[in-house]
Amino acid sequence: MKTTERDAKIQELIGKYPKKESAILPVLQFLQKEEGNTLTREAIEEAAQKLDCSTSKVYGIATYYTLFNTKPVGKYHLQVDTCVPGFLHGADAIVDHIAKKLGIKRGETTKDGLFTLSTVQDLGSCATGPVIQVNDRYFENMTIEKTDQLLEGLKKGNWPENDTSMKVVSQCGILINDRTQKDCRALAFYKKNGGYQSFEKALGMKPEDIVAEVKAAEIRGRGGAGFPAGTKWSFLPKNDPRPVYLICNADEGEPGTFKDRQIMEYNPHLLIEGIAVSAHALKAAKAFIYIRGEFGWIADILETAIGEAKDAGYLKHVDIVVHRGAGSYVCGDETAQIESLEGKRGNPRVKPPFPANSGLYGCPTVVNNVETLSCVPYIIKNGAAGFKKIGVPNNFGPKIFGVSGHVKAPGIFEYPMGTPLKEILDAAGGVKGKMKGVIVGGLSVPILTAKEAEGLVLDYDSCAKAGTALGSGGIIVVNDTVSIPELALRTIEFYHHESCGQCVPCRRGSLTIESKLRDIVAGRGQSEDIDLILSLCKNIKGLTLCPTGEAFAAPVQAMVAKFRPEFEALVKR
Amino acid sequence: MSKKITIDGRELVFEQDKTLLQVARENGIYIPSLCYHEKTGPASKCRVCVVEVDGMKGLQTSCSVAAKEGMVVRTDTETVREAQRMVVNLLLSNGNHNCLSCECNGRCELQDAAYFLGIERPPFIIEERQERDSSGAFILRDAEKCIECGRCIEGCNRLVVNEVLDFGYRGGHTKVICDEDAPMGESTCVQCGECVQMCPVGALIENKYIGVARAWETKTVRTTCPYCGVGCQLDLHVKGDQIVRVTGTEGAHPNQGHLCVKGRFGYDFIYSNERLTTPLIREGENFREASWDEALDLVAGKFKQIIKESGPDAIAGVSCARSINEDSYNMQKLFRAVIGTNNIDHCART
Numbered sequence: 001m002k003t004t005e006r007d008a009k010i011q012e013l014i015g016k017y018p019k020k021e022s023a024i025l026p027v028l029q030f031l032q033k034e035e036g037n038t039l040t041r042e043a044i045e046e047a048a049q050k051l052d053c054s055t056s057k058v059y060g061i062a063t064y065y066t067l068f069n070t071k072p073v074g075k076y077h078l079q080v081d082t083c084v085p086g087f088l089h090g091a092d093a094i095v096d097h098i099a100k101k102l103g104i105k106r107g108e109t110t111k112d113g114l115f116t117l118s119t120v121q122d123l124g125s126c127a128t129g130p131v132i133q134v135n136d137r138y139f140e141n142m143t144i145e146k147t148d149q150l151l152e153g154l155k156k157g158n159w160p161e162n163d164t165s166m167k168v169v170s171q172c173g174i175l176i177n178d179r180t181q182k183d184c185r186a187l188a189f190y191k192k193n194g195g196y197q198s199f200e201k202a203l204g205m206k207p208e209d210i211v212a213e214v215k216a217a218e219i220r221g222r223g224g225a226g227f228p229a230g231t232k233w234s235f236l237p238k239n240d241p242r243p244v245y246l247i248c249n250a251d252e253g254e255p256g257t258f259k260d261r262q263i264m265e266y267n268p269h270l271l272i273e274g275i276a277v278s279a280h281a282l283k284a285a286k287a288f289i290y291i292r293g294e295f296g297w298i299a300d301i302l303e304t305a306i307g308e309a310k311d312a313g314y315l316k317h318v319d320i321v322v323h324r325g326a327g328s329y330v331c332g333d334e335t336a337q338i339e340s341l342e343g344k345r346g347n348p349r350v351k352p353p354f355p356a357n358s359g360l361y362g363c364p365t366v367v368n369n370v371e372t373l374s375c376v377p378y379i380i381k382n383g384a385a386g387f388k389k390i391g392v393p394n395n396f397g398p399k400i401f402g403v404s405g406h407v408k409a410p411g412i413f414e415y416p417m418g419t420p421l422k423e424i425l426d427a428a429g430g431v432k433g434k435m436k437g438v439i440v441g442g443l444s445v446p447i448l449t450a451k452e453a454e455g456l457v458l459d460y461d462s463c464a465k466a467g468t469a470l471g472s473g474g475i476i477v478v479n480d481t482v483s484i485p486e487l488a489l490r491t492i493e494f495y496h497h498e499s500c501g502q503c504v505p506c507r508r509g510s511l512t513i514e515s516k517l518r519d520i521v522a523g524r525g526q527s528e529d530i531d532l533i534l535s536l537c538k539n540i541k542g543l544t545l546c547p548t549g550e551a552f553a554a555p556v557q558a559m560v561a562k563f564r565p566e567f568e569a570l571v572k573r
Numbered sequence: 574m575s576k577k578i579t580i581d582g583r584e585l586v587f588e589q590d591k592t593l594l595q596v597a598r599e600n601g602i603y604i605p606s607l608c609y610h611e612k613t614g615p616a617s618k619c620r621v622c623v624v625e626v627d628g629m630k631g632l633q634t635s636c637s638v639a640a641k642e643g644m645v646v647r648t649d650t651e652t653v654r655e656a657q658r659m660v661v662n663l664l665l666s667n668g669n670h671n672c673l674s675c676e677c678n679g680r681c682e683l684q685d686a687a688y689f690l691g692i693e694r695p696p697f698i699i700e701e702r703q704e705r706d707s708s709g710a711f712i713l714r715d716a717e718k719c720i721e722c723g724r725c726i727e728g729c730n731r732l733v734v735n736e737v738l739d740f741g742y743r744g745g746h747t748k749v750i751c752d753e754d755a756p757m758g759e760s761t762c763v764q765c766g767e768c769v770q771m772c773p774v775g776a777l778i779e780n781k782y783i784g785v786a787r788a789w790e791t792k793t794v795r796t797t798c799p800y801c802g803v804g805c806q807l808d809l810h811v812k813g814d815q816i817v818r819v820t821g822t823e824g825a826h827p828n829q830g831h832l833c834v835k836g837r838f839g840y841d842f843i844y845s846n847e848r849l850t851t852p853l854i855r856e857g858e859n860f861r862e863a864s865w866d867e868a869l870d871l872v873a874g875k876f877k878q879i880i881k882e883s884g885p886d887a888i889a890g891v892s893c894a895r896s897i898n899e900d901s902y903n904m905q906k907l908f909r910a911v912i913g914t915n916n917i918d919h920c921a922r923t
C-alpha cells in the first residue's frame with residue numbers, strides 16, 4: 001500500500017472513535033497485516049507517532065495482547081487451542097502430530113518459514129474442538145486426518161473448508177435462529193421472522209418506559225455475574241450533560257463459553273436490534289461491540305449487518321462501532337474492556353467508581369453481554385410479563401448453554417432458565433463414559449463431582465446453592481479418564497497466561513500455583529505443595545483487584561479439595 | 574471540619590479527603606504498603622495495605638478507601654496478616670531479594686513489610702532469573718528485584734512526563750520497559766532519576782552508589798542545587814564528609830523531589846582533582862598559577878585597554894546560569910554601568 005493510502009486508512013480508523021488513542025488496536029492490527037503478520041519496530045514507531053503517544057505505551061500494548069506478533073512468525077501460524085475443552089477433545093494429540101510431521105517444537109517455525117506451531121489458550125470453539133486457528137481462520141472439529149489435509153492444502157496455498165458442525169437445539173427459539181438457512185444472517189430473513197418489530201414499538205415508547213420494562217422483566221446479565229440489567233441501567237445518572245456510551249461485551253473468552261458467537265455469527269440482526277432498542281432507552285448515541293479479536297470473520301458479519309440496518313433506517317439514533325480485541329481474556333471484564341477501548345493495556349480498574357457513573361472516557365457507560373442485549377427485543381415485544389413466562393422465579397428468560405467435553409454430542413442448547421442439568425446433557429447425547437465431574441458455568445466456577453451434580457437445576461440461585469455458579473452457562477463435562485491434577489494445571493495455565501499482571505496475588509499467585517501443579521503432575525511435587533496451593537487459593541479469593549483472582553482460586557481450590565487423593569497419589573512420599 | 578474514625582481501637586481525628594492509609598500513617602500506625610506513593614496516589618495493585626472495615630465485605634485496600642466519619646477499622650486481624658504475609662511471600666519467592674548485598678538495605682519498603690510481618694525467609698521459591706540492565710549512564714535496573722508496583726512508570730509519565738517507561742508483556746511476564754524494550758542506555762531516557770527516587774525497593778539504583786555506603790551510614794543535608802537558577806531542593810546523603818548520593822527533597826518547592834540528570838548525578842565534580850583552586854594566567858602555551866589580586870588586575874587592565882582602543886561595545890558578557898539571581902543582576906550592572914555596554918546575556922538564554 002502506498003504511504004498516502006496507508007495514512008488515509010489510519011486516519012479513517014482514528015475517525016471512528018471519539019478519542020484518538022482508542023484507535024490503537026485497530027491501527028496496530030492494520031499495520032501488522034500490512035507488514036506481513038508481524039509488528040515491526042518501524043510499525044510501532046509509526047503508530048506511536050500517528051496516535052501521539054509514547055513508544056513504550058505502544059510496545060506495552062503490542063506485548064500485552066497476544067494477537068500481535070512482535071517477533072516474526074511463519075506464513076501459516078498454526079495455533080492449537082489446548083485449554084481445558086480443547087484438551088478434553090484431544091488437542092494434545094493434534095499438537096504432537098503436527099510437531100512430528102513438521103519436525104518442529106511448540107513455538108518454532110519450519111526452516112522454509114512456512115509454518116509456526118503454537119499452543120494457545122481458549123479460542124471460544126469449545127464444542128467443536130480440537131480447533132486450529134491458522135492466521136485468522138478457524139478449523140474446527142479437527143482430526144489427525146483432517147490436520148494432514150490442512151497442512152497439505154496450505155503447502156499448496158489452498159485453504160480447506162472449515163467444518164463447524166455440532167449439535168444445535170433451540171427449545172425457546174428466541175436467541176438461536178435456523179442456521180441451516182443460507183440467508184439466516186440477512187436482514188430480509190430476520191424481518192420475515194418478525195425482526196425489528198420490537199424496535200418499531202420501542203420508538204413509540206419513552207426511554208424511561210423501556211428501562212422500566214427491562215427492569216420489570218428482571219433479566220439477569222448473561223455475561224456471568226447475573227446482575228439484573230434493568231437495575232444496572234437505572235444507575236445511570238439523571239440529567240447528566242455527558243454523553244452515555246453503550247458497550248456490548250462480545251469478548252467471550254472464558255473456556256467453555258461459546259454462546260455469544262452463536263448469536264453474532266448466525267443471527268446478527270437480533271443483537272443489533274437489541275442494541276438499537278437499548279441505545280434508545282439509555283439515550284446512547286454511540287455504542288461499541290467489543291468482540292474478541294480471534295472472531296475476525298464474525299466481526300465482519302456484524303459490520304455487514306450494521307450496514308444493512310443503517311441503510312434500512314434503523315440506526316439513525318445510534319452509531320455502532322465494531323471494535324476488535326486483540327487477544328486478552330481479562331478484557332472481558334467490563335472495566336478492563338473500557339480501558340482497552342480507550343487504547344490502553346487491558347488492566348481492570350478499581351471500583352468504585354462504577355461504569356454507570358464513570359466509564360468510557362469518564363462518561364456514564366453501560367456494559368452488557370451479547371446474550372443480555374439480545375433478550376431485549378423479546379422483552380419489549382412481549383412485555384416483561386411475556387418474558388417472565390419463561391424460566392423460574394428470579395431467573396427468567398431463555399439461556400444458551402454450551403456443552404463441551406465428554407458428551408456424545410457437544411453443542412449449543414437454548415433452554416429456559418431453570419432447566420435440569422440432566423435434560424441438557426441428555427440433549428447433548430449423554431455423557432461419554434462415566435462422569436467424574438462437571439463445570440457448569442465456564443472454567444471460573446468450582447467443579448461439581450458427579451454426585452454433587454445429581455438433580456442440579458441450571459439457574460443462578462440453584463447453582464449458588466450447590467456451591468458453584470451458573471456463570472456464563474458454559475458446561476464442561478469431565479469423565480473418569482481425566483486426571484484432575486492435569487485439569488487443574490490446564491486451568492491455572494489459562495489464568496496465568498491471561499492475568500493482566502497488575503496485582504500481586506493474581507500475577508505471582510497464578511505463577512506459583514502453576515509451577516507447583518506442574519511439579520505435582522510431573523511427579524516432582526511434595527505433599528506440602530498441595531497445602532500451599534490450598535492456602536494460596538484461600539487467601540487469593542477476595543484479595544485481588546478484579547474478580548480474576550477468584551476466577552482461578554475457586555476452581556483450583558475445588559479441584560484440589562474435592563479430588564485430593566488424586567493429587568496425593570502423584571506427590572513424593 | 575474534622576471527623577472521627579477508629580483504627581485498632583484508637584479513636585482518631587481526621588480531615589476531609591484522606592484515605593485510611595493516610596490517616597493511619599499520620600497517627601503512627603504502620604500498615605505495610607508498596608505501590609502507594611503520595612506523589613502517584615493509590616494504585617491498589619500490591620494488595621499489601623489491606624485492612625478490615627466494619628460493614629464492608631472482605632478486605633479493603635487502605636490506600637484507596639476514603640476515611641469516613643465513624644468507620645471502624647482493624648489493621649491487625651489474623652485475616653489481614655495472613656493476606657499480607659502471602660503477598661510479601663509471593664514477592665520474595667523469586668528468591669532474588671538478597672538484602673545482604675542490596676544497596677537499599679535499610680531503606681526498602683519490601684524489607685520493612687517483611688520485617689514487620691515476621692518473615693525470615695520466603696517459605697517457597699519459584700526460581701526466576703533476569704538480566705540486569707547496566708546500560709544506563711547513571712541508573713542500574715535490576716529486574717529481579719522489581720515488584721512491578723508501577724511507581725517508576727507513573728513518575729516517568731505523569732510527574733516528569735518523559736514518557737520513556739511503561740509496562741510491557743503480561744501476567745507473570747509483566748515487566749517495566751524503556752521504549753520498545755530497549756536497554757535503558759539506548760533508549761530515549763534522559764537519566765533524570767525520578768524512577769530511582771520512586772522505587773520502593775532496590776530495582777532501580779544509582780550506579781555511583783553501588784558498594785559505597787549503607788543507608789544508616791549516611792546523614793542527609795538539605796541544600797539548593799547549584800546548577801541553575803530554578804533552585805531545586807536537594808538532600809545530600811553524606812558519609813563522613815563525602816557526598817555519596819543525591820535525592821530531590823520530597824514535598825519541597827519548587828521541585829517536589831524531581832531533579833534533572835545534573836542535579837541528581839552531577840555532584841562528583843567537587844571532588845575532582847582537575848578542579849581549579851587558584852586563578853591561572855596564560856603564558857604562551859601554558860598556564861601559571863596566580864593570586865586573585867594579580868588575576869583581577871590583569872583582567873581590569875585588559876578591559877580598560879580594549880575600551881580605550883575599540884570602545885565598550887567591543888566587550889560582551891555572558892552570565893553563568895549557575896549563579897544566583899543577585900549575582901546575575903550585578904553582572905549586568907557591571908556591564909551597563911561600569912563598562913558601558915548593553916552586550917550582556919545569560920547562558921540559559923542562548
Ligand SMILES: Cc1cc2nc3c(=O)[nH]c(=O)nc-3n(C[C@H](O)[C@H](O)[C@H](O)COP(=O)(O)O)c2cc1C
Binds near residue numbers: 251333546
Ligand atoms: C476476567 C473477566 C472476564 C469476563 N469476561 C466476560 C465476557 O467475555 N463476556 C461478558 O459478557 N462478560 C464478561 N465478564 C463480566 C463483565 O465484567 C460484565 O459483568 C458483563 O459484561 C456485564 O454484562 P451483563 O450484566 O449483561 O452480564 C468478565 C468478567 C471478568 C472479571
Ligand code: SF4
Binds near residue numbers: 502503507
Ligand atoms: S486479579 Fe489483578 S492481576 Fe489478575 S487480572 Fe485482575 S487486576 Fe489483573
Ligand code: FES
Binds near residue numbers: 616622
Ligand atoms: S499500597 Fe495499597 S494496594 Fe499497594
